[in-house]
Amino acid sequence: MNDTSRAYDVVVVGAGPAGENVADRTSAAGLTSVIVENELLGGECSFWACEPSKALLRPVVARADARRVPGLRRAVQGPLDVPAVFAHRDKMAAYWKDDDQVDWLESVSVDLVRGHGRLDGPRQVVVETGSGDTIRLTARHAVCVATGTVTAFPDLPGLDTVRPWTNRDATAARHVPDRLAVVGGGVVAVEMATAFQALGSQVTMLVRGTKGILNRMEPFAGEMVTEALREAGAELRFGTSVTGVVRENGAGSPVRITLDDGQSLVADEILFATGRAPHTQDIGLETVGLNPGSWLEVDDSFRVTDVPDGWLYAVGDVNHRALMTHQGKYQARIAGPLIAARAKDEPLDDGRWGAHAPTADSAAVPQVVFCEPEVTSVGLTTQEAERAGRRVDVVDYDIGRLAGAVQYADGYSGKARVLIDTDRNTIVGVTFVGPGTQELLYSATVAITSEMPVDRLWHAVPAFPTISEVWLRILETYRDRAAR
Numbered sequence: 311m312n313d314t315s316r317a318y319d320v321v322v323v324g325a326g327p328a329g330e331n332v333a334d335r336t337s338a339a340g341l342t343s344v345i346v347e348n349e350l351l352g353g354e355c356s357f358w359a360c361e362p363s364k365a366l367l368r369p370v371v372a373r374a375d376a377r378r379v380p381g382l383r384r385a386v387q388g389p390l391d392v393p394a395v396f397a398h399r400d401k402m403a404a405y406w407k408d409d410d411q412v413d414w415l416e417s418v419s420v421d422l423v424r425g426h427g428r429l430d431g432p433r434q435v436v437v438e439t440g441s442g443d444t445i446r447l448t449a450r451h452a453v454c455v456a457t458g459t460v461t462a463f464p465d466l467p468g469l470d471t472v473r474p475w476t477n478r479d480a481t482a483a484r485h486v487p488d489r490l491a492v493v494g495g496g497v498v499a500v501e502m503a504t505a506f507q508a509l510g511s512q513v514t515m516l517v518r519g520t521k522g523i524l525n526r527m528e529p530f531a532g533e534m535v536t537e538a539l540r541e542a543g544a545e546l547r548f549g550t551s552v553t554g555v556v557r558e559n560g561a562g563s564p565v566r567i568t569l570d571d572g573q574s575l576v577a578d579e580i581l582f583a584t585g586r587a588p589h590t591q592d593i594g595l596e597t598v599g600l601n602p603g604s605w606l607e608v609d610d611s612f613r614v615t616d617v618p619d620g621w622l623y624a625v626g627d628v629n630h631r632a633l634m635t636h637q638g639k640y641q642a643r644i645a646g647p648l649i650a651a652r653a654k655d656e657p658l659d660d661g662r663w664g665a666h667a668p669t670a671d672s673a674a675v676p677q678v679v680f681c682e683p684e685v686t687s688v689g690l691t692t693q694e695a696e697r698a699g700r701r702v703d704v705v706d707y708d709i710g711r712l713a714g715a716v717q718y719a720d721g722y723s724g725k726a727r728v729l730i731d732t733d734r735n736t737i738v739g740v741t742f743v744g745p746g747t748q749e750l751l752y753s754a755t756v757a758i759t760s761e762m763p764v765d766r767l768w769h770a771v772p773a774f775p776t777i778s779e780v781w782l783r784i785l786e787t788y789r790d791r792a793a794r
């Protein structure tokens with residue numbers, strides 16, 4: 311066993327999308343940087359989340375779209391080619407190898423230490439490598455934790471004996487279970503229910519609340535996706551909680567799931583999509599006065615608030631601000647230069663929308679739920695605007711009325727909602743539900759982050775006949791309502 315010590319300007323723990331990007335940016339700013347990773351460079355997103363899940367969903371959505379195109383419908387009636395879908399998924403998960411990321415890390419001059427990193431007092435990280443060696447890393451300026459999250463399981467009797475599926479089992483699945491129970495009604499539950507129902511499982515979603523699925527978004531989003539999932543053959547049960555699980559005939563036998571209403575059901579696998587817990591149980595938080603297993607609360611410069619002297623930062627899922635890859639990478643692009651500016655005693659540009667201010671984290675977090683129909687949103691929902699006491703006009707439009715939508719699909723069904731801040735005459739929230747809407751999301755994000763006055767939007771002319779004409783119809787609806 312060897313013990314070694316090294317010093318760097320910046321030590322990053324966790325090489326998911328957030329950690330990789332913060333190390334890249336500190337290195338680009340001239341600070342010596344090292345990253346510690348105990349699994350694969352690229353993190354959950356590359357191997358067990360975004361990439362493989364979207365590879366499973368793409369054929370589902372493409373087939374649904376094609377089935378709505380006259381002349382094409384009959385050609386796509388058959389089942390999905392499951393081995394081909396899985397093979398493509400394997401490719402999109404880079405066959406669970408991180409060689410490309412290793413090369414990239416080298417190209418941006420960031421050192422890599424493979425092993426489990428733990429804080430060991432201020433500015434210290436101790437890494438236990440696979441070969442039993444210990445490497446002590448000392449940070450001259452900052453340690454940045456980017457260890458992400460793991461599945462949050464409910465406290466259920468029998469759970470550890472049934473080998474429940476997590477996002478990892480679902481996204482890396484090698485077979486399609488005949489019957490799949492999905493617990494939860496959030497994004498992971500909806501996306502995986504959509505994929506596996508189309509791949510051939512009989513899916514039953516068990517949703518705890520009575521508000522239905524996707525309930526952090528505008529209510530019509532969950533309603534439209536519920537209808538589509540039911541049409542696809544999935545069963546959705548609302549207001550039901552799992553009280554117990556057991557594989558009555560041992561490992562490999564079906565799992566019996568008991569529910570709080572006294573009923574039960576049997577499935578071949580049970581997927582828990584019940585949210586995320588911070589991956590901080592065993593990273594030495596106790597050595598710096600924090601509780602193991604807690605989220606790392608940060609200020610707007612990504613410094614962990616409860617740690618003195620400002621040397622500990624946290625970016626990505628682990629800070630619980632916005633659990634999405636693109637938002638973690640955004641945070642990293644801000645935190646990296648910010649750490650460098652502090653290290654060089656340079657002034658910060660941290661006013662609203664400044665280079666060192668993560669303003670979009672609170673004003674404009676975009677999200678696509680890659681289900682059928684697609685759900686896309688950015689900024690506030692109506693409920694959030696109400697809660698924040700914002701005066702908004704809510705403008706709805708039936709996307710199916712657009713010439714572009716009718717061209718896109720026969721019987722197109724979709725809905726748009728745009729929230730206009732009446733005090734500032736700017737857009738503060740957008741939700742689109744409907745096929746082909748994911749690529750509209752960036753226009754909505756630009757409208758919000760640029761705080762573009764609605765009057766100027768009239769000059770952004772959408773091409774005919776495209777679904778982006780929804781912007782024009784929203785403006786017309788708003789204008790005509792005001793004129794009345």
Ligand SMILES: Cc1cc2nc3c(=O)[nH]c(=O)nc-3n(C[C@H](O)[C@H](O)[C@H](O)COP(=O)(O)OP(=O)(O)OC[C@H]3O[C@@H](n4cnc5c(N)ncnc54)[C@H](O)[C@@H]3O)c2cc1C
Pocket residue numbers: 323324325326327328329346347348349350351352353354355356358359360361363364425426427428456457458459477481498589592593625626627628632633634635636637638
């Ligand atoms: C099924 C699913 C689908 C998703 N789809 C999308 C999507 O389509 N779009 C989107 O934007 N988001 C999606 N997300 C969310 C996205 O995966 C996360 O927001 C993103 O992975 C967070 O990045 P991160 O870098 O913060 O953490 P992670 O990706 O979790 O990476 C953390 C890294 O830290 C490492 N690590 C942890 N502890 C230690 C330690 N002690 N020492 C060394 N290394 C350590 C881990 O091994 C891991 O590599 C999805 C999530 C799930 C579960």
Ligand SMILES: NC(=O)c1ccc[n+]([C@@H]2O[C@H](COP(=O)([O-])OP(=O)(O)OC[C@H]3O[C@@H](n4cnc5c(N)ncnc54)[C@H](O)[C@@H]3O)[C@@H](O)[C@H]2O)c1
Pocket residue numbers: 463464465493494495496497498499501517518519551552583584585586632633634677678679680
């Ligand atoms: N396309 C995307 O952008 C994408 C895809 C997947 C995940 N993500 C992100 O990853 C994060 C995690 O997603 P998620 O779906 O796991 O979490 P989530 O928080 O979005 O949803 C969790 C769901 O589980 C339910 N739940 C929680 N505890 C429960 C319990 N004990 N019993 C029954 N139900 C319970 C909740 O009510 C909720 O419906 C989210 O922030 C999401 O935005 C993003």
